[in-house]
Amino acid sequence: MTDASIYPVPAEWKTKAKVDAARYAQLHGRSLADPGGFWLEQARRLDWIKRPEIAGDWSFDEKDFHINWFADGKLNVAANCIDRHLATRGDQTAIIWEPDDPAEQPRRYTYAQLHKEVCRFANVLKAAGAKKGDRVTIYMPMIPEAAFALLACARIGAIHSVVFGGFSPDALAGRIQDCDSTIVVTADEGRRGGKKVPLKANVDQAAPLCPSLEKVVVVRATGGGVDMEPGRDAWYHDLAGMVADECPPEPMGAEDPLFILYTSGSTGKPKGVLHTSGGYLLWASLTHEMVFDYRPGQIYWCAADIGWVTGHSYIVYGPLANGATTLMYEGVPNWPSASRIWEVVDRHQVEILYTAPTALRALMKEGDDFVAKTSRKSLKLLGTVGEPINPEAWRWYHEVVGEGRCPIVDTWWQTETGGAMITPLPGAVDLKPGSATKPFFGIEPQLVDGEGHLLSGATEGNLVIARSWPGQMRTVWGDHARFFQTYFSTYPGKYFTGDGCRRDEDGYYWITGRVDDVINVSGHRMGTAEVESALVLHGKVAEAAVVGMPHDIKGQGIYAYVTLNANCEASEDLRSELKQWVRTEIGPIATPDAIQFAPGLPKTRSGKIMRRILRKIAEGDVSSLGDTSTLADPSVVDDLVANRVA
Ligand code: 6R9
Numbered sequence: 001m002t003d004a005s006i007y008p009v010p011a012e013w014k015t016k017a018k019v020d021a022a023r024y025a026q027l028h029g030r031s032l033a034d035p036g037g038f039w040l041e042q043a044r045r046l047d048w049i050k051r052p053e054i055a056g057d058w059s060f061d062e063k064d065f066h067i068n069w070f071a072d073g074k075l076n077v078a079a080n081c082i083d084r085h086l087a088t089r090g091d092q093t094a095i096i097w098e099p100d101d102p103a104e105q106p107r108r109y110t111y112a113q114l115h116k117e118v119c120r121f122a123n124v125l126k127a128a129g130a131k132k133g134d135r136v137t138i139y140m141p142m143i144p145e146a147a148f149a150l151l152a153c154a155r156i157g158a159i160h161s162v163v164f165g166g167f168s169p170d171a172l173a174g175r176i177q178d179c180d181s182t183i184v185v186t187a188d189e190g191r192r193g194g195k196k197v198p199l200k201a202n203v204d205q206a207a208p209l210c211p212s213l214e215k216v217v218v219v220r221a222t223g224g225g226v227d228m229e230p231g232r233d234a235w236y237h238d239l240a241g242m243v244a245d246e247c248p249p250e251p252m253g254a255e256d257p258l259f260i261l262y263t264s265g266s267t268g269k270p271k272g273v274l275h276t277s278g279g280y281l282l283w284a285s286l287t288h289e290m291v292f293d294y295r296p297g298q299i300y301w302c303a304a305d306i307g308w309v310t311g312h313s314y315i316v317y318g319p320l321a322n323g324a325t326t327l328m329y330e331g332v333p334n335w336p337s338a339s340r341i342w343e344v345v346d347r348h349q350v351e352i353l354y355t356a357p358t359a360l361r362a363l364m365k366e367g368d369d370f371v372a373k374t375s376r377k378s379l380k381l382l383g384t385v386g387e388p389i390n391p392e393a394w395r396w397y398h399e400v401v402g403e404g405r406c407p408i409v410d411t412w413w414q415t416e417t418g419g420a421m422i423t424p425l426p427g428a429v430d431l432k433p434g435s436a437t438k439p440f441f442g443i444e445p446q447l448v449d450g451e452g453h454l455l456s457g458a459t460e461g462n463l464v465i466a467r468s469w470p471g472q473m474r475t476v477w478g479d480h481a482r483f484f485q486t487y488f489s490t491y492p493g494k495y496f497t498g499d500g501c502r503r504d505e506d507g508y509y510w511i512t513g514r515v516d517d518v519i520n521v522s523g524h525r526m527g528t529a530e531v532e533s534a535l536v537l538h539g540k541v542a543e544a545a546v547v548g549m550p551h552d553i554k555g556q557g558i559y560a561y562v563t564l565n566a567n568c569e570a571s572e573d574l575r576s577e578l579k580q581w582v583r584t585e586i587g588p589i590a591t592p593d594a595i596q597f598a599p600g601l602p603k604t605r606s607g608k609i610m611r612r613i614l615r616k617i618a619e620g621d622v623s624s625l626g627d628t629s630t631l632a633d634p635s636v637v638d639d640l641v642a643n644r645v646a
Pocket of ligand 1: 436511
């Protein structure tokens, strides 16, 4: 590591930041040495109905497997995000909403207005039959009502399950069925980059597949025409007109569920990651304040979608728990032009911007002029999340976007972790482009080899977390055995992240990417098995194997090897048809970038597909395929190499 690749904490951050290097060392040290004391103290940042007297109570061992935090505490998450701010900042803006189309006016909600909106939404859900513990699926565009819906669930103790608006009717149906949702909240249509997304029509397709579903509440967003099924469907505005705008928050145990969020894993079926109330909110709020050095009054923008965990923790729960002004953006980064993000920054005087490397790479490609013609003077801090950021994109973000003045917090975390885990604190840690740097308070990362041996010093291995933290997921909805199996059985006694990681001589962590069968496409997790299942559903496909391949913008692209049924012809038309097929089955983000027709796949004699070989071929690295002698038919490899899709 040369000095040129280290970006020291700027002088004014050293003195003004909430946490400097000495304080970080002290707090991190104490969080590990006295976790009970440390976390009970931190828990005071929340507004408890009953303050907890116990912090973590957990064991990762199979015999005694359990994870609880603040279990004797009682609180309501929505009251923490809204009610407790009313006395001090009722008239402060809580949410700024920036519409897809820049010609339209933004909307603003103060905390007092947010209170009314959320109470009304909560009463609508109650009127639709929702009770504490019921599951409510939220399939919404990025409009303020999406945030209201989350908070309304939290207010009445219903468990929300947000399904990304880009998912297909089938994917939506699977997620409604898995948790037996009784209510779906949706909108007539969504908008993204000037295009309409038929959300209600998708719900209509999914609904017949979902026996648990009783009510569909439809928010009017675009005014586009939709079919309403009498008895099942109701307009939000009709119901809202009939209910009060006061709704007492439901007292919840700290370990009562807050939400389910489905995420891809190594197997075909998405997992319902369950987060609970107290520990999750504490984690979202503490990390939001410390990682972004957030101060009341600052305009903060996390440019994620509410359909992903980043939107949950860093658009809604973390910022609102901290009384922040959080910006919600309906659109995409490159429409109507590649200046859009920077224009929104200027329009709202955004001080903190948090986005994904894939968006940065896409904008970087358009050239610096789109950035240079905007001011960006308001920006003080930049953040990234979702995938490893390549140093080139990091430097562009730092030099061109931030004009060298803004630290970049590269935050490594997962749906499962609830919030940031390995991340710089901007006043405390010198930055190295591409490294998520150091662990947050309470986090003890370790690197292990394939056999689970602990590796020390500068080294590379599999990233595990050696102890529980408050924001940790608590179970896979409906399948606790799968929770243990997925995360705690590979390296007994430790949480396995599924990521590979390098630690350098300064103790900095560098995430190298997934080591399981998950690929990271534009910061979105895709299980290769999910794409494979979708492909084999097609009548002409006998078998499919999917791997990641390097992609300039997306980070990783999807490369599919497809074996056709006997007497089916490979053709360009079939290739496009299969791409469209996967798009319809799962959603646009799962569309394969390359499809190679393969008469045979490389299998071991026991029938296991050797993905290592398929990955190498997809990467174009055919000189080092390694040992192929254990294959049942080594000759298939020559055919695969010869017919690689460039
Ligand atoms: C928050 C979120 C989690 C996976 C994770 C890792 C990758 C996320 C990263 C990063 C390198 C970062 N990842 N942040 N890799 N540096 N700063 O993205 O959650 O959608 O569950 O994805 O994303 O591979 O395991 P999720």
